Amino acid sequence: MEYIxxxxxxxxxxxxxxxEQALRQDQLTTQVMVDLQNKKVRVVSEAPAEQLIARIESAGYEVVGQE
Ligand SMILES: [Cu+2]
Known part of the structure; x- marks a missing residue:
């Protein structure tokens, strides 16, 4: 799955x-691309979105939406 x-x-x-570090701890995640300018994180992972969001948020950053 690909998420933004x-x-x-x-x-x-x-x-x-x-x-990047928070997301790459997960074996199910194969790609992480952070676009600072547009405030987007693109993730290729077999993990469910909720799990990825939880990782980003535990690193201290709120996820306000998903595309
Ligand atoms: Cu910073």
Missing amino acids: FNVPSMVCQHCKMRI
Whole structure:
């Protein structure tokens, strides 16, 4: 599955790294691409969306939407 999450609180490379690390802990996740400019995180994963959102949020960033 491919997901795109809206994460407006990401502002810098540090945020990008934290989110990438949080998502890559999951063996089911094969790709993470953070687009800081558009505040979007694209994820390719076999994990359910809820699980990925929970990971992003536990890293400290609110997910406000999904495309
Ligand atoms: Cu940051």
